[in-house]
Amino acid sequence: xxxxxxxxxxxxxxxxxxxxxxxxxxxxxxxxxxxxxxxxxxxxxxxxxxxxxxxxxxxxxxxxxxxxxxxxxxxxxxxxxxxxxxxxxxxxxxxxxxxxxxxxxxxxxxxxxxxxxxxxxxxxxxxxxxxxxxxxxxxxxxxxxxxxxxxxxxxxxxxxxxxxxxxxxxxxxxxxxxxxxxxxxxxxxxxxxxxxxxxxxxxxxxxxxxxxxxxxxxxxxxxxxxxxxxxxxxxxxxxxxxxxxxxxxxxxxxxxxxxxxxxxxxxxxxxxxxxxxxxx
Amino acid sequence: xxxxxxxxxxxxxxxxxxxxxxxxxxxxxxxxxxxxxxxxxxxxxxxxxxxxxxxxxxxxxxxxxxxxxxxxxxxxxxxxxxxxxxxxxxxxxxxxxxxxxxxxxxxxxxxxxxxxxxxxxxxxxxxxxxxxxxxxxxxxxxxxxxxxxxxxxxxxxxxxxxxxxxxxxxxxxxxxxxxxxxxxxxxxxxxxxxxxxxxxxxxxxxxxxxxxxxxxxxxxxxxxxxxxxxxxxxxxxxxxxxxxxxxxxxxxxxxxxxxxxxxxxxxxxxxxxxxxxxxxxxxxxxxxxxxxxxxxxxxxxxxxxxxxxxxxxxxxxxxxxxxxxx
Amino acid sequence: xxxxxxxxxxxxxxxxxxxxxxxxxxxxxxxxxxxxxxxxxxxxxxxxxxxxxxxxxxxxxxxxxxxxxxxxxxxxxxxxxxxxxxxxxxxxxxxxxxxxxxxxxxxxxxxxxxxxxxxxxxxxxxxxxxxxxxxxxxxxxxxxxxxxxxxxxxxxxxxxxxxxxxxxxxxxxxxxxxxxxxxxxxxxxxxxxxxxxxxxxxxxxxxxxxxxxxxxxxxxxxxxxxxxxxxxxxxxxxxxxxxxxxxxxxxxxxxxxxxxxxxxxxxxxxxxxxxxxxxxxxxxxxxxxxxxxxxxxxxxxxxxxxxxxxxxxxxxxxxxxxxxxxxxxxxxxxxxxxxxxxxxxxxxx
Numbered sequence: 001x002x003x004x005x006x007x008x009x010x011x012x013x014x015x016x017x018x019x020x021x022x023x024x025x026x027x028x029x030x031x032x033x034x035x036x037x038x039x040x041x042x043x044x045x046x047x048x049x050x051x052x053x054x055x056x057x058x059x060x061x062x063x064x065x066x067x068x069x070x071x072x073x074x075x076x077x078x079x080x081x082x083x084x085x086x087x088x089x090x091x092x093x094x095x096x097x098x099x100x101x102x103x104x105x106x107x108x109x110x111x112x113x114x115x116x117x118x119x120x121x122x123x124x125x126x127x128x129x130x131x132x133x134x135x136x137x138x139x140x141x142x143x144x145x146x147x148x149x150x151x152x153x154x155x156x157x158x159x160x161x162x163x164x165x166x167x168x169x170x171x172x173x174x175x176x177x178x179x180x181x182x183x184x185x186x187x188x189x190x191x192x193x194x195x196x197x198x199x200x201x202x203x204x205x206x207x208x209x210x211x212x213x214x215x216x217x218x219x220x221x222x223x224x225x226x227x228x229x230x231x232x233x234x235x236x237x238x239x240x241x242x243x244x245x246x247x248x249x250x251x252x253x254x255x256x257x258x259x260x261x262x263x264x265x266x267x268x269x270x271x272x273x274x275x276x277x278x279x280x
Numbered sequence: 281x282x283x284x285x286x287x288x289x290x291x292x293x294x295x296x297x298x299x300x301x302x303x304x305x306x307x308x309x310x311x312x313x314x315x316x317x318x319x320x321x322x323x324x325x326x327x328x329x330x331x332x333x334x335x336x337x338x339x340x341x342x343x344x345x346x347x348x349x350x351x352x353x354x355x356x357x358x359x360x361x362x363x364x365x366x367x368x369x370x371x372x373x374x375x376x377x378x379x380x381x382x383x384x385x386x387x388x389x390x391x392x393x394x395x396x397x398x399x400x401x402x403x404x405x406x407x408x409x410x411x412x413x414x415x416x417x418x419x420x421x422x423x424x425x426x427x428x429x430x431x432x433x434x435x436x437x438x439x440x441x442x443x444x445x446x447x448x449x450x451x452x453x454x455x456x457x458x459x460x461x462x463x464x465x466x467x468x469x470x471x472x473x474x475x476x477x478x479x480x481x482x483x484x485x486x487x488x489x490x491x492x493x494x495x496x497x498x499x500x501x502x503x504x505x506x507x508x509x510x511x512x513x514x515x516x517x518x519x520x521x522x523x524x525x526x527x528x529x530x531x532x533x534x535x536x537x538x539x540x541x542x543x544x545x546x547x548x549x550x551x552x553x554x555x556x557x558x559x560x561x562x563x564x565x566x567x568x569x570x571x572x573x574x575x576x577x578x579x580x581x582x583x584x585x586x587x588x589x590x591x592x593x594x595x596x597x598x599x600x601x602x603x604x605x606x
Numbered sequence: 607x608x609x610x611x612x613x614x615x616x617x618x619x620x621x622x623x624x625x626x627x628x629x630x631x632x633x634x635x636x637x638x639x640x641x642x643x644x645x646x647x648x649x650x651x652x653x654x655x656x657x658x659x660x661x662x663x664x665x666x667x668x669x670x671x672x673x674x675x676x677x678x679x680x681x682x683x684x685x686x687x688x689x690x691x692x693x694x695x696x697x698x699x700x701x702x703x704x705x706x707x708x709x710x711x712x713x714x715x716x717x718x719x720x721x722x723x724x725x726x727x728x729x730x731x732x733x734x735x736x737x738x739x740x741x742x743x744x745x746x747x748x749x750x751x752x753x754x755x756x757x758x759x760x761x762x763x764x765x766x767x768x769x770x771x772x773x774x775x776x777x778x779x780x781x782x783x784x785x786x787x788x789x790x791x792x793x794x795x796x797x798x799x800x801x802x803x804x805x806x807x808x809x810x811x812x813x814x815x816x817x818x819x820x821x822x823x824x825x826x827x828x829x830x831x832x833x834x835x836x837x838x839x840x841x842x843x844x845x846x847x848x849x850x851x852x853x854x855x856x857x858x859x860x861x862x863x864x865x866x867x868x869x870x871x872x873x874x875x876x877x878x879x880x881x882x883x884x885x886x887x888x889x890x891x892x893x894x895x896x897x898x899x900x901x902x903x904x905x906x907x908x909x910x911x912x913x914x915x916x917x918x919x920x921x922x923x924x925x926x927x928x929x930x931x932x933x934x935x936x937x938x939x940x941x942x943x944x945x946x947x948x949x950x951x952x953x954x955x
Contacts, residue, residue: 012498022398023397026398101333111590116585116589129681219665228637240428365800366798368800538806540801540804567668
């Protein structure tokens, strides 16, 4: 009896050790990657790097300003498009959970979340680039389509968690429906919705595939949204396969900046969710 | 007065009946304009939801219409064709199907033990506390890092390591190839199964576990015989989500996979050699597909990718909702 | 909430200023796409041009195949290609397209063999056999025969080719078709072929990047990529039997031919005794009739003035980058081609 129990206990302890080992070894690749990129990238970043456009191939110097400006502009435009649409769709889904439209719409949101980013790029190429040419706007729309599912779902889930008494109290005071939603419910769920928005921005700021054939790329700093524009991930992709060492170095610097953006956005989200104690 | 306002709110669509009665009454005028805004607002909400539908339907329609030429001329045999020769207009998707399936499944096989381990650790051994939070945040951070950064880093750091490994085991030391791509994919998809698994394992009802302990089971036995069977389909759904993610991953794979549209002869050749996935061949060749058949062949790949990822994701999500509503 | 309100105002302000900037930004950016072969030259010429005239040229090197396609789709002002339009592409476009020669360059065979710093001598036939997968090791008898005195390691050859549609591939396969009957029958020449072996890299830069990183690799890239990245490249045996080092001189010699009026000519496997056998012109492709879509006459003129600059003042950038500049007769042919471009039937220049 005793021996058998000892064996089972040993198995249990060994298993726990195995699990702990496997679970924590995951952190190794991430830490290695982060440290490596920080090490290689932080030395690249200086004022010139941030504000100059790239120099011709083979000529030293230059920076990534075209990609920085492009990324910020395109992500900003996507947010402007995706946030209202996603917010309102999420409101609809949470307010009318039983209807057929809500069911199919929710299904489509799930489908959109799973669509590979390259397919979104193809579709936008046909809808917008073919008729109108390469433009930052087309890139933004592709990114907005990728943002939508996250915004919709997080809005819907946040609003579903709010107590119904809130809405009922406002309605009973005679507040019109649209004001109830926009001035009472949404501000109440603000933190959750904001976290969803920040998460989706963090996701699309690193997306390359949809931009490959929509925003193309631009070697100049450009704010012309109806023309091609570069972006951080596109620059990294392009320079990564280059033989020129200075371009590779600039790609490390750009990766570092991109990584910092993404980390800051994610940490902000975590702080918001913790402070307001929401479940996302 | 309040009652009037309330009934107006409830009967928004019967506004016209009240219009005739309300012409002279200022209060009713105000309510009428409010009502109008309400209707508009509700309609806007509906429109926004319809936008989602339109996006999906539009995507599907575009993909199907644009791949019509290949569907018509090559039919279903396209998927089995071995040769991808844009010059001679011979298209076959088999190399890419093999590349996609091989990289994704290898990634899943490699990552599953780790994501399960994380899920079991966070769900059962250590559910609260600073260490558990740290691990949870780290795992979520893995998902947050953009894929291009994974690809870029791996190209310069992982590929030389793989190259020396390949030289040691005697295959052509390319470095890039299906193997490297699978390794990086494995790391990238861990968070999806892990976070889902964590929530599911935490949801196992305590009485079940306590009953097992009361009967004298060790921790390991409780996990093996109670928790895992209980969450089995949920964990499977987590794997499906990871698979969906792996199938659609483009950038990291494009950088690492070596971009060859031919299949090797032996498994070793195929696995350690260069290849292509559906996503990577689209990324590489879409901007220069000059003849119609080439174009539609690539788009048909996109269509197949669309279907496969959507179906896998939907099945996964369905299992999860069944789980959380149990 | 004050925060939200101020955020809204900020967003509207930024959006308005962006739109205003976009609208007012004179439409003085030309868009070109295509060949990576000519990208180092183009990026230098365009940088100089922007400094001189305030006209910016956004050239995206996505490969000649991409350039031709985007020109067909009318999404770019000009395409850069090292391969002339083939019959099917010309038919798809439907209207006449002008090939304006810009310069000539050399496709070199670059390699990364640890321990070998000398320039190897290779014959065209051997190169084709390597790319066919027939010769698989660096110390094989065929390579050793032409390189007596060089210690070749027992290292597998890692073949690197282009993964995208490439004018450089066209030049290379055009040459291989001429020197190896096996290649001609099995693979042929095109911007993208069914490569029998090897890894794919995207763009000239992708191929040179891969070769630089992979011991034992061999690849074909434009001369300047190999030079700027200090990679070794081979001397190739030309038609006269001599092993020619790719350089400015040998490329210029090979390109010193009489250009036909439409400027479409192949320089590979040149007859010139001292010419480098894998040389080629590279062209800028534009529509002959510039009034398509909603192009303005001003934009067409801007484009033609840019290309005029390229074949005259821009040529001074060729030599430092080891591209062979256009010969005097070639410039005359190019001028005639540019002058034949019309807007609504009337010549622009």
